[in-house]
Amino acid sequence: MKRMKHILALAALVLAMVSCGKKVDVNLSPESVDFTPDGGEAEIALTSNGDWQVEANYEWLSVTPTSGNGNATLVVTAVPNDGSEARDAQVKVTTKNNEALLAVHQDFSAVPFLRVEPNQINCDRLGGMFDVAVYSNIDWTISTLPDGVTVSVDSGSGNATVTLTIAPLQNSFADSEKQVVFAGGNILAPVTIKQSVASSYDVVIDPVLLDVGYEGGTKTINVTCEGDWTVESTMDWATLSAESGSGNGQVVVTVAANDVYEIRAAQIIFHSSVGTSKTAMVRQQAAPDPHYLTVDPSELTFGSEGGTASISIGCDVEWEIDLNSDWATISSTTGTGDATVTLTVEPNLVIEPRQLSLFVKSGMLNHEINVQQAAGDQPLNVTLLPDTIVVPSSGATSAELNVSSNTSWQLQASEWISNLPASLTYGDATVYLIVNSYTDPEPRYGFVRAIHNGQVMDEVVVMQEGKPDLLEVDVTEFDVRPEGAEFTFHVTSNQAWTVSVDFPWISCNPVSGLGSRDVTVTVQPSMSTHPRTGHIKVTAASGKMVTVIINQGY
16 A cells, blocks of 8 residues: 555656646747838737737837737737837747747838927916927928927927927916917928916906895805905995905905895906906895885776776886787876776687786886686688798798788798797788708798697798709819828719819719718829829719819929
8 A cells, every 4th residue: 555655646746747848839920010100900810828928018019918828819009100210129929938029010101291299288377388299200490489488499300399488478468379380391380379368366256146135244255366366346335354365365245234125236356466357246135115006906807899997006106007918008007106097908809819917017016917808709810921932942031921810820831941920929910031042953842831829720832943953062272282181172962973083193082972972082292393283073963063173282
């Protein structure tokens, strides 16, 4: 038995030694990859029978995943090469006893370029120092440097960082906008500087609205500011605990009692040391009105024949009546003290009841009287003329529509017809319709309906003529820099069309379409020392053609 234990132990030791000595292979396919100046991604097939790790210590290159076991797909990502030279890297994949290498190469751009980041700087009136990254593969200089701005370097070659120092705004209460322009060859790269008069020396207040009861009282305004400030009140009934201060603080507003019967307001204005101001509003309730106003009755009902009714007003001061109606009148709309007025209601001829409200007012006091009248025996009538309105494809701004009615009405219309009365209308009227322009070749039909209490009373047809053979472009000529460009123009059409270009340095997308859409134009860089001109032809199915001219400088 003891001998058997020795044999088993020896076998286990041999197995462990064999396992520890297992060879872990790793292979990559392909073993090299080339990137364009624009960068991008590439997939690499990794085959292995064990654990592996990736080594790639480059700012412009990354690999995922960075470790694993067994077979995998590596994704190699290269950022754009903004330099003036090509660059190379070596990615190493290692196991415990083996390794595989991937060679990476990236070209540089042969087309001259110059750009800056950021291209806009926003700052307050105090200015400051701001770094601008320059990306270029050519020599460059600062061609425009406005007053109030200095730079750490005014020229260079290739990539660089330029520090802009922006001076504080002096004696100015308006925002400032200026440009620093970087230039290389025929390329301009501006940096726009927007400097605001606002700064930490401005005064900030809270709250900005103070509501106070008629009996008066105190309210506190919190002030936030890094500089000196002053404060004033526009009304002597709102007094302040301080007239000035420095830094953060508080101002207590004391409001006297309001002995008048109207709401009143005051402004509390804070001024900063940099010339800006903020305003808080004090709004105080009116004193209770000691006067009285009574009205009797509060409701009146009339038959269809109409008639008159008396309204008793009890008041110790002046009063007035607000009545807006074309079928009821009042004997007097103003007065003083107690009075009796007469309301006259005209006969209601149509088979529908009607109602209105009139208001009796005195100071802050207000009473409403509801008036109702029974229906008559005449049928409701709302008639629209003419029966059909014809409009050209260009549209119309005053298509006349006549409404004849003995009751109230509203108009509804197709979405391309507008200028309808915004509110309920009564009786006869003339409406001048606005009709939008129309580009389809076939005519279109719309409607205008007269509505009364949700019921369609009458309808007219609006017919708009079509516009045949439509083909237009929004721009017919473009000027392009030597380094090339990409831009769009818009085709407006009511039919199919195609785009043709006979110049290899101009391409368009799409090259055909139906109806209206944008076309993207790409113009390649020019290496010539002479200007050149190309043409883009857009041809409709009908044979109509328009031309877009491309002028490229040198």
